[in-house]
Amino acid sequence: MAPKPAAPPDERTTRERILDIAIELFIEKGYDKTSLREIAERLGFSKAAVYYHFASKDDILLALHLRLHDLLREALAGLGEPDATADMWPLLLDGLIEGLIANRQLFVMHERNRAAFEQLHDKRHHEGDHEDLEGQLRGVLADHTVPLPTRVRMACSLGAVISGVMMAGDAFADVPSAELVAILRGAMNDLLGAAALAR
């Protein structure tokens, strides 16, 4: 997941640079409390210039939503067939961990602005395509053909990974990624392994 194009620091599109700054500010102050003026100023130009690259403020959030979506698409590709998902869950989660770490900022931003993203989703609801990722996830977790304990542990494992990764730039700031990944994999095994689910 997420090889991350990682273009040379100065060959980034203006559009991309706006999004990068937006992530920073949306983490610091939150989406709603961040004005387009602030984004523009931090980039060294004016508000109107931002409007040349994005039709609206929502449009910026939407673009970030798409970044998230693209990153998760590969890792969660298996969410199509609800039956098989439970079995694939450990692998699915495994593929997720490294992507989460590599794009930590983006996911932290999402964590801290859930309400704003949900509102965005409601707007799209009245429009086109419905490849609602979060909805699919809920569907899997609500699937009654899978034993309840398994489903609960699936939900837990997801929260556990996210929580562990979010601390990576904080309480675990000095921990090498590889080490963190190894520990997380171990924890996920205890949570989802055959031995655990057989109980």
Place this chain on the structure above:
Amino acid sequence: MAPKPAAPPDERTTRERILDIAIELFIEKGYDKTSLREIAERLGFSKAAVYYHFASKDDILLALHLRLHDLLREALAGLGEPDATADMWPLLLDGLIEGLIANRQLFVMHERNRAAFEQLHDKRHHEGDHEDLEGQLRGVLADHTVPLPTRVRMACSLGAVISGVMMAGDAFADVPSAELVAILRGAMNDLLGAAALAR
């Protein structure tokens, strides 16, 4: 934790009723996108009346912050001595689970408005008391005298419980609380038990 006073539905203070409605709306639309006019209308009176009970919009969020704080204070009382905390963690978490479920709405609201709460915290930072709960938590997780794998699993377990509980009104809507609690306790044991930490 959280015996929850649960006053008779109609003997609630107007102030309390405002807070209840605020929780609802902050979940539905988010803190920033919710206007005081909406809160007032849903209660059947006008915006100015709300200002009689709360000095500002921030003041409403602050009151909700205190509700959260009071609920967590008991459960996380052990966070005082950083050394002993790692040992007590399983018990600490155990005490948390039921409180989280009993006051799910409040915690969901917090989850979806993290940015707003953080901003609130920054303001208090320039003022009085510093019994910063979230800060203490970070301190414990950063404590280098505790083995890294243990700390990571502590962070994971917290995220796991929260994630599991949040789904309670959603994908696990039809699951009895007692059953959910039992499964969560089992999962936490696998994540934090002596066998797991000895690995």
Place this chain on the structure above:
DNA sequence: GTCTATATTTCGATAGAC
């Protein structure tokens, strides 16, 4: 305690020059 104004501010968004 609750109401009807109203003051004030800020922000998203647009128009049009360069």
Place this chain on the structure above:
DNA sequence: GTCTATCGAAATATAGAC
């Protein structure tokens, strides 16, 4: 592609009557 200037909307907060 970026600027200055401005419009219009909405929200917080206040004043003062009842």
